[in-house]
Amino acid sequence: MHPTPVVKWLLIINFVIFCLQNIFEWMGNDLFQTLFQLATPAIHQGYFWQFFTYMFLHGGVWHLLFNLITLYFFGIEVEATLGSKRLLQMYLLGGLVGGLFWYIFNNNQPAAMVGASGAIYAIVIAFATLYPNRPITLLIFFVFPVTLLAKYLAIGVVAASILISISGESRNIAHLAHLGGAAVGYLFVKILAGDSRWFPRLRWPWPRKHSPPSSFRPRMIPFSNQKDEFIQQRIDPILDKIAEQGIQSLTPEERRLLDQAKDRLP
Numbered sequence: 061m062h063p064t065p066v067v068k069w070l071l072i073i074n075f076v077i078f079c080l081q082n083i084f085e086w087m088g089n090d091l092f093q094t095l096f097q098l099a100t101p102a103i104h105q106g107y108f109w110q111f112f113t114y115m116f117l118h119g120g121v122w123h124l125l126f127n128l129i130t131l132y133f134f135g136i137e138v139e140a141t142l143g144s145k146r147l148l149q150m151y152l153l154g155g156l157v158g159g160l161f162w163y164i165f166n167n168n169q170p171a172a173m174v175g176a177s178g179a180i181y182a183i184v185i186a187f188a189t190l191y192p193n194r195p196i197t198l199l200i201f202f203v204f205p206v207t208l209l210a211k212y213l214a215i216g217v218v219a220a221s222i223l224i225s226i227s228g229e230s231r232n233i234a235h236l237a238h239l240g241g242a243a244v245g246y247l248f249v250k251i252l253a254g255d256s257r258w259f260p261r262l263r264w265p266w267p268r269k270h271s272p273p274s275s276f277r278p279r280m281i282p283f284s285n286q287k288d289e290f291i292q293q294r295i296d297p298i299l300d301k302i303a304e305q306g307i308q309s310l311t312p313e314e315r316r317l318l319d320q321a322k323d324r325l326p
Contacts, residue, residue: 063132064139066148071128074176077116078124093117098159099172111163115155117174127176134187141190141302142252147183150248154182154241161240173234178241181217185245188214218242 063071084092094102098114118124139147158178187194192211199205208216221235221242298314 064136064144064147066139066144066151067131067135070131070135070148070151074116074118074124074128078118081117093174097172097174098163099170100163100167101170103163103167111156111159112152114159114174115152115176115179118176119174123175127180130180131176131183135183138183138187138190142186142249146248146252150182150186150245151179153248154244155179157244158182158234158237158240161243162234162237165236173237175234175237177234178237178244181238181241182245182248184217185214185242186249187245189246189249214242 081092084090095107096110096113097117098110099107102110118127135147135151138150142150155176155178158181159173161178162173188210192209192214194210195207196210196213197205197207198213218239221238225235225239295317298318301314
């Protein structure tokens with residue numbers, strides 16, 4: 061599965077910045093970390109760019125790998141569905157809101173945070189909002205496969221972040237940033253799909269019978285002849301296939317029919 065354009069560049073940028081971060085650390089110079097991590101003392105001094113830059117730094121190889129693997133597997137389909145511009149907007153907004161959410165609850169103490177987890181949670185929750193009934197297989201400890209529906213995965217990770225944040229047993233993981241990013245992913249999809257006046261030029265090839273819910277359903281202009289009626293009969297199975305297997309599973313003929321149907325959207 062080839063990465064989509066924005067996912068590909070986000071993977072590259074995160075990896076390159078992680079390399080730079082480690083080069084400075086190897087040199088014994090903490091300037092890079094000091095300038096670009098999200099730290100409450102720095103924000104108090106006016107380093108507001110850190111709300112944006114922190115999401116491109118990571119706390120170690122495993123931290124980086126987990127985020128990039130998750131971005132790869134969930135981000136490709138979200139980008140294929142929403143478009144590259146929307147995915148980038150949601151990614152950056154998820155990281156920004158995650159950072160703000162974390163800062164609100166930590167601004168009265170010296171603390172620092174790095175990582176794209178807020179942005180990644182936005183992508184994961186957006187995927188689960190778009191395709192709640194899509195089965196997802198996880199490898200627990202990279203060994204034991206566990207399959208569950210996307211909506212239950214979303215509920216599980218959000219509930220875990222809430223419980224850990226309340227208990228205070230964060231173990232240096234910014235679960236408050238996860239919650240901020242998750243809220244962005246959910247609301248981003250719901251707002252876009254629920255009120256087309258916000259983004260009137262955006263088209264939504266959602267299924268009619270499966271996930272997402274009915275507010276996503278495309279409204280077709282009545283067809284006027286037999287050829288158009290034939291195309292309309294072919295569209296529902298294509299939309300169902302997108303819901304079950306993703307848009308990248310479509311054949312060239314199915315894509316052609318879908319493009320013809322899109323041209324008839326009001």
